[in-house]
Amino acid sequence: MSIVLIEGFDHHDITTLLTKGWTVSPTAMGTGRLSGQAAQSNNAASTFQSIKLLPSTYAEVVVGFAFKRNTSSGLTDNAGIAFQILTSASAVVADLRYDSAYKWTLRNSSGTIVCQGTTAMTKNAWYYVEARVKVNGASGQGELYVNGVSEVATTTGNFGSTNIGAVAMYRVANLGTNQQFFWDDMYVNTGATFLGDVRVETLYPNVDSSTYAQWSFSTGSTGYTL
Numbered sequence: 001m002s003i004v005l006i007e008g009f010d011h012h013d014i015t016t017l018l019t020k021g022w023t024v025s026p027t028a029m030g031t032g033r034l035s036g037q038a039a040q041s042n043n044a045a046s047t048f049q050s051i052k053l054l055p056s057t058y059a060e061v062v063v064g065f066a067f068k069r070n071t072s073s074g075l076t077d078n079a080g081i082a083f084q085i086l087t088s089a090s091a092v093v094a095d096l097r098y099d100s101a102y103k104w105t106l107r108n109s110s111g112t113i114v115c116q117g118t119t120a121m122t123k124n125a126w127y128y129v130e131a132r133v134k135v136n137g138a139s140g141q142g143e144l145y146v147n148g149v150s151e152v153a154t155t156t157g158n159f160g161s162t163n164i165g166a167v168a169m170y171r172v173a174n175l176g177t178n179q180q181f182f183w184d185d186m187y188v189n190t191g192a193t194f195l196g197d198v199r200v201e202t203l204y205p206n207v208d209s210s211t212y213a214q215w216s217f218s219t220g221s222t223g224y225t226l
Contacts, residue, residue, distance in 0.1 A: 004054050004061075005167065005188035008200030010036035017050070024050040026169075030182050033066045033126045034199055038184035041171040048171040048181075049084070057088055057163035058190045063096075064130040064145075064198065065186040071123055071179045081170045082181060085133055088165025094133045094142070095170070104151070106131045106142045114142035114157030128185070128197040135159045148197040 009017075010032065014025040017039070026048070030040035041048040067082055080098035087093060092109040099105055104117035104127075121127055132143040132154075140159040144152040167188055171181045185200045205224040217223060 001189060001191045001193045003187060003189050003195075004056075004058075005052065005186065006200055007052075007186040008032075008036065008202055009039050009184060010200075010202035012037065022050045022052050022169075024048065026050065027180075030180075033068070033184040036202060038066075038068075038182045039169060041169070041181040047173040049168050050170075051084075051086065051090055051166050051168040053088065053166045054164070054188060057165040059136065059163050060132070060134040060141075060191055061085070061164050062130060062132045062189045062192065062194050063167060063187070064128065064189075064195060066126050066128050066184040068126045068182040069121070069123060069179060070182070080175070081172050083129070083183075084168040084170050085131075085164055086166040086168060087162045089162075090166060090168075091162065093135065093159050093162070093164055094131070096129055096131055104129055104144060104146055106133070106144050106152070106157075108140075108157055108159050112157070114159075115144040115152035115155055117144055117146055117151040119146045119151065126182075126184075130194050130196075132192055132194070133159055133164065134192070135161060135163055137161050143194075145194055145196075 017025050026039045027042040028040045029037040032038045081095050083096040085094040095107055097105055102121040105113050106115035107113050128147050130145040134141040138158045140157050142155050142157045169183050208223045
């Protein structure tokens with residue numbers, strides 16, 4: 001097991017996410033699930049997709065993220081794509097989306113449902129979604145948790161044969177007037193271990209250290225404020 005991505009969004013604005021490797025900046029930083037901030041998608045006619053490359057490629061990962069949508073507007077079965085699991089070339093390996101009954105599904109690149117959850121989301125409520133994807137051709141595997149509870153045990157599914165190398169926040173175009181997506185408390189873990197409903201907390205220093213003071217201040221008289 002190795003955690004290769006942790007993101008709480010608290011220490012970002014919409015431009016610093018780009019410097020941290022996300023390919024597209026969200027429209028705004030919204031209110032976080034427990035405190036702080038969350039990434040907030042657009043609500044426009046264009047698709048929102050922000051990709052983050054992982055440090056390497058992996059045959060098996062567990063992804064987890066907190067998710068909220070802010071309205072209940074009409075949608076088709078394929079509309080609610082919220083998270084993508086990609087190759088390093090940004091080809092889709094799998095995605096996590098909610099269906100027309102607002103239940104979570106894990107699907108492969110062809111849109112075939114490998115895991116169908118049972119929890120129906122309501123608007124303006126946070127849900128913690130986790131999925132395991134193992135790439136092994138027709139012998140691949142999927143698994144789905146919602147709010148720390150197993151909804152679909154290990155299920156065989158074809159996720160192709162190219163290893164996973166990136167993830168993406170995603171919102172399809174024309175999803176509905178003013179329907180925005182929010183993401184928070186995200187992780188990617190290699191292997192098969194689910195971390196559960198976790199919180200990513202950003203901690204800042206509140207005093208200078210008398211032991212470590214090697215750097216000069218770029219401005220002001222204290223280091224921790226910088």
